[in-house]
Amino acid sequence: MIRSFVKPDPGAKTLERLPQSSKADIERMANAAGLQLPEPLMQELCVSYPSFEAMVRRLPRSRNRFDEPAHHLVAPGRIDSIERQGHQEDLA
Amino acid sequence: MSEPLEYATVAGLLSLYRSRAVSPVEVAKHQFERIQSLEGSLHCFVTQTPEVAMARARQAEKDWQHGGAVEQNTRRLAGIPYGLKDVICTAGILTTGQSKILEHNVPDADAGVEMRMKESGGVLMGKLTTYEFAHGGPSWDLPWPPAMNPWKAGYLPGSTSSGPGAAVAAGLLPAAIGTDTGGSIRMPAANCGIVGVKPTYGLISRRGVLPNTFTFDTCGPMTRTVEDAALVLGAIAGYDDEDIGSVYHPPVNYLTDLNKGVKGVRIGWVRHWYDGDANCHPDVPPAVEKALEVLSGAGAIVEEIRLSDLLVYQDCKTTISITEMFSAYEHEFRTRPQDFGLMFRNKVLSGSLIRAEDYFQALRQRLWLGRELARAFREYDVIATAGWMTPADKARPDKLDKFLRPPNITTPFNIGGGPAMNIPCGFSQDGLPLSLQLAAAHFAEPMMFRVGHAYQQMTDWHTRHPTEGLIQ
Numbered sequence: 001m002i003r004s005f006v007k008p009d010p011g012a013k014t015l016e017r018l019p020q021s022s023k024a025d026i027e028r029m030a031n032a033a034g035l036q037l038p039e040p041l042m043q044e045l046c047v048s049y050p051s052f053e054a055m056v057r058r059l060p061r062s063r064n065r066f067d068e069p070a071h072h073l074v075a076p077g078r079i080d081s082i083e084r085q086g087h088q089e090d091l092a
Numbered sequence: 093m094s095e096p097l098e099y100a101t102v103a104g105l106l107s108l109y110r111s112r113a114v115s116p117v118e119v120a121k122h123q124f125e126r127i128q129s130l131e132g133s134l135h136c137f138v139t140q141t142p143e144v145a146m147a148r149a150r151q152a153e154k155d156w157q158h159g160g161a162v163e164q165n166t167r168r169l170a171g172i173p174y175g176l177k178d179v180i181c182t183a184g185i186l187t188t189g190q191s192k193i194l195e196h197n198v199p200d201a202d203a204g205v206e207m208r209m210k211e212s213g214g215v216l217m218g219k220l221t222t223y224e225f226a227h228g229g230p231s232w233d234l235p236w237p238p239a240m241n242p243w244k245a246g247y248l249p250g251s252t253s254s255g256p257g258a259a260v261a262a263g264l265l266p267a268a269i270g271t272d273t274g275g276s277i278r279m280p281a282a283n284c285g286i287v288g289v290k291p292t293y294g295l296i297s298r299r300g301v302l303p304n305t306f307t308f309d310t311c312g313p314m315t316r317t318v319e320d321a322a323l324v325l326g327a328i329a330g331y332d333d334e335d336i337g338s339v340y341h342p343p344v345n346y347l348t349d350l351n352k353g354v355k356g357v358r359i360g361w362v363r364h365w366y367d368g369d370a371n372c373h374p375d376v377p378p379a380v381e382k383a384l385e386v387l388s389g390a391g392a393i394v395e396e397i398r399l400s401d402l403l404v405y406q407d408c409k410t411t412i413s414i415t416e417m418f419s420a421y422e423h424e425f426r427t428r429p430q431d432f433g434l435m436f437r438n439k440v441l442s443g444s445l446i447r448a449e450d451y452f453q454a455l456r457q458r459l460w461l462g463r464e465l466a467r468a469f470r471e472y473d474v475i476a477t478a479g480w481m482t483p484a485d486k487a488r489p490d491k492l493d494k495f496l497r498p499p500n501i502t503t504p505f506n507i508g509g510g511p512a513m514n515i516p517c518g519f520s521q522d523g524l525p526l527s528l529q530l531a532a533a534h535f536a537e538p539m540m541f542r543v544g545h546a547y548q549q550m551t552d553w554h555t556r557h558p559t560e561g562l563i564q
Contacts, residue, residue, distance in 0.1 A: 001361075004398035005385065005468045008280075026445070033444045041429055042178040045441050052414065056450045058407050059457055069455030070462060071307075073451055081333050 015057040020050050098126050098263035099557055102172050102320035105266060109156050109171050116171025117154035120145050120215050123173050127217070127264050133563040135237045136259040139186045139300070145173065145425055148215045156181045156214055169327050170213030170453050174532045176222035177253050178219040179226050180311070181300035182206055185216075188235075189225045189302045193424050195235055204297025204332045205269055213325040217265060221255030223247045224436040226271050226304045227417060229252070231433035232489040238486065239283060243524055245443075248483040250280030251475040254302075256314045257284040261558060268314045272404045272410055273304040273481075275502025277312045278296025278514040278529065282480035285401045285525030285556070287544070288314045289321045290502075292535050293509040294339030296325075297332035303420040305413040306337070308506045317554055318515060322346035326536065335453070341535055348546045349538040355391030357543060359384070360472035367403050369394040371498040373482040379518035379526040380478045386550050387476075387543065394476070397468060402499035405461060409503045411446060411454035418443030458507055465508035469533035474543050477501060479514035502529065510534045515544050516522075516553040523560065 021029070030037060030045060032063045037045065095101075096336040097119065100108065108114045124142055131137060147251035152171035156161050162170050176205040181187045181199040187440040188318065201379060209216070209502075218235045224231055230238035230248055239254040249258040253270030257280025260268050271288035281288025289312040303309060313324035326347070331340040361384055367377045377450045388394045417440045418425065425444065429437065478501055505512035512531035519525055528547070532540040548554050 002396045002398050003471070005464050007464065029445050035429075035441075035444055036426070037441075039431055041437065041441070044434075044438055048438045049442045049445060052446075053411075055407050056411055056454075057447060058403075059411060059450065059453045061453060061459075063453070063456050067456050068459065069452050070459035071175050071455060078333075078336060082262060082336060086335060 009060055012060060013062040014059065015061060018057060021053055095176060095406065096263070097122050097498055097515045099316070100266060101317050101521050102169070102266050102315060102323050105172055105319070116149040116215060117146065118158070119171065119172055120149040122219070123217060123264065130262055130264065130562060133240060134242060134258050134262055136221055136255040136264060137175070137218045137237045138188055138190060138221055138236050138255070141185055141216050142177040144185070145215050145217050146525070148213070148221060152213050152215060167213035169209065169324070171215060172213070172267060173215045173217045173265050174209060174269065175217050175256060175259055175265050176266070177222050177226070177256055177270045179222055179271055179302040180269060181220065181302070185219065187219065187302070190234055190236055191224045191433070192235055193428070199300070201300060203300025204335060205301070205328050208328045208330065210268065213293050214327070220259055220268060223252040223254065224433045225302055225421065226252040226273065226276055228433065228439050230434035230487070231435040234433045238487070240561065241484045242561040243285065244561045246487055246524070248283070248487050248526070248560065249407060249481060250283035250480070250484060252276040253288070253314060253463070254281050255283055256285060260284070260286045260314050260316060262562060263557060266315065267320060268423055269311055269328070270314050271304065272310050272312055272506070274413065274506050275309045275500045277314060278502045278512060279480055279500070281514040282527030283315055283484040283525065285553070285558070286314060286316050287321050287515050287554070288312065289325060289513045290505065290511060291325060291329065292511050295333045295535070297338055299328070299332055299335040306414045306420070307412065307416065308409070317346070318513070318541055318548050319350060321513070322541045336402055342445065344538060346538055346541055348477060349542045352542050353390060354387055354543055354546045356394045357474065357539070358472045359387060359392050359394045359423040359543070360397040360468055360475045361394050362398055362399055362475060362477040365501050367479040369481065371481050372478070375483070376478050376481060376526055379517065380528055383517040383528045383547065384476060387547060390550060392543070392548060397472070397475070398460060398470065401463060402501060402504070405504040405507050406499035408454050408457040408461060409507055411450060412458065414440055414443035415446045415451045422497070441477060441490070445500065461504070461507045462509065465504065465510070466533070469510070473532065473539050475531045476528050479517070479529040483520040483522065483524030483526060506529045511537045511540050513544055515538055515547060517551070518553060
């Protein structure tokens with residue numbers, strides 16, 4: 001018997017049902033993001049983005065509201081330490 | 093001396109220095125001669141540093157003559173030649189990230205990991221080839237050519253720590269420091285037939301390392317044996333107050349448990365990630381299975397287990413990665429996007445369109461997947477799977493790499509954050525190296541090394557060296 005550590009996914013809902021963004025959609029989003037791309041690079045983005053859009057839409061979307069994101073809790077002491085180093089560099 | 097000098101291991105060189113059979117200066121000169129003879133075809137170096145190397149080698153000679161510092165472990169790598177992937181900053185030495193963006197960048201400070209290598213007495217031979225900012229594929233439109241695989245002419249060494257992988261495999265260096273964000277140490281280790289270690293996130297300082305993905309980036313050793321990886325990790329591990337991701341962990345002697353064997357060690361075998369996958373080369377599953385039989389024969393308890401599919405891990409990791417990477421290079425994307433290579437642009441520019449809610453859903457998924465791995469490591473000392481799905485790929489300058497590759501078998505352990513290591517476990521029918529991947533719980537590097545070392549004591553894959561791709 002193969003032991004499984006996979007728990008049933010409570011967030012099985014995804015955004016995969018949404019239609020793929022059109023070239024015009026991608027250009028609008030890029031402009032809204034403040035990117036000023038030369039035309040050839042904008043064309044590259046229009047070709048590459050749909051793969052990434054599909055990836056993002058496969059992510060589970062209905063997690064329990066108490067499911068927190070993985071993040072690195074930085075203790076206040078560490079932030080103080082980094083700030084002190086920055087301050088010393090400023091003085092130098 | 094059974095091996096030619098260029099293939100002496102780190103442990104072997106230390107032993108030779110101790111017995112005065114050879115000196116660090118002699119070794120540095122010998123290695124530079126080998127680099128000169130092979131670099132024209134392998135392209136492992138962005139920058140060679142002979143003056144730095146000879147100065148450090150002379151200092152190492154003094155260390156060995158006086159003995160004390162070496163024996164007290166403060167100069168534990170005295171006289172060991174090494175290279176740094178060219179995303180690791182070096183004071184006064186060009187550090188480019190293999191990118192036109194930083195083509196003339198000379199940092200004024202060393203990265204934390206280089207500070208430790210220098211303090212340990214290592215001899216810096218140069219800065220090693222990568223992919224642009226340690227991401228993408230081999231781009232053919234950058235100021236430097238990509239590294240090539242010493243096992244076969246015209247083949248690639250694997251992912252972004254490609255120069256380190258090829259240099260160590262070809263006997264240009266006994267050790268190198270690479271970086272691993274989704275498998276960038278382990279993939280070239282697999283494709284070049286060497287050992288590559290991604291340590292626990294936070295164990296090694298990332299200060300001064302050009303970022304790929306802040307929350308996944310790790311530095312780690314690439315060597316020809318597990319023992320050497322343990323030696324190098326012992327020199328570079330440690331808390332750094334100037335790296336916000338650094339984690340304090342009491343100093344560990346990674347050699348202590350090396351020879352304890354695997355009797356009773358519990359190994360969870362994740363076969364479904366590769367066996368039966370359409371992208372998996374047919375020579376890989378039998379090689380991995382045979383490796384586990386070796387460990388089982390030595391007393392390890394090997395049981396097949398199931399984890400989430402690779403695509404689930406990959407979607408989570410890549411969403412986080414391209415978002416963080418775009419944020420790291422946003423200024424240049426806004427001001428001079430055409431100066432990035434095609435491959436990097438194609439894989440990172442889309443990060444500008446990831447919404448905050450998508451990024452956070454990926455981070456929530458990351459915790460969920462991390463917990464899955466933590467549950468597995470409560471029951472198993474080590475997880476084993478294939479090191480990579482295929483032998484080395486052919487170099488195809490005319491072919492654009494896919495925007496999204498098939499899922500990396502290395503990525504799950506970046507999501508989990510614990511240590512993982514690739515070690516050679518055979519060859520394909522074409523004579524290209526294959527690899528076994530071992531992973532352990534957070535900070536359980538000693539157990540991972542113990543299993544890997546036991547395997548290397550029972551096999552000889554790590555003692556074989558390339559010939560076919562070494563065109564002089």
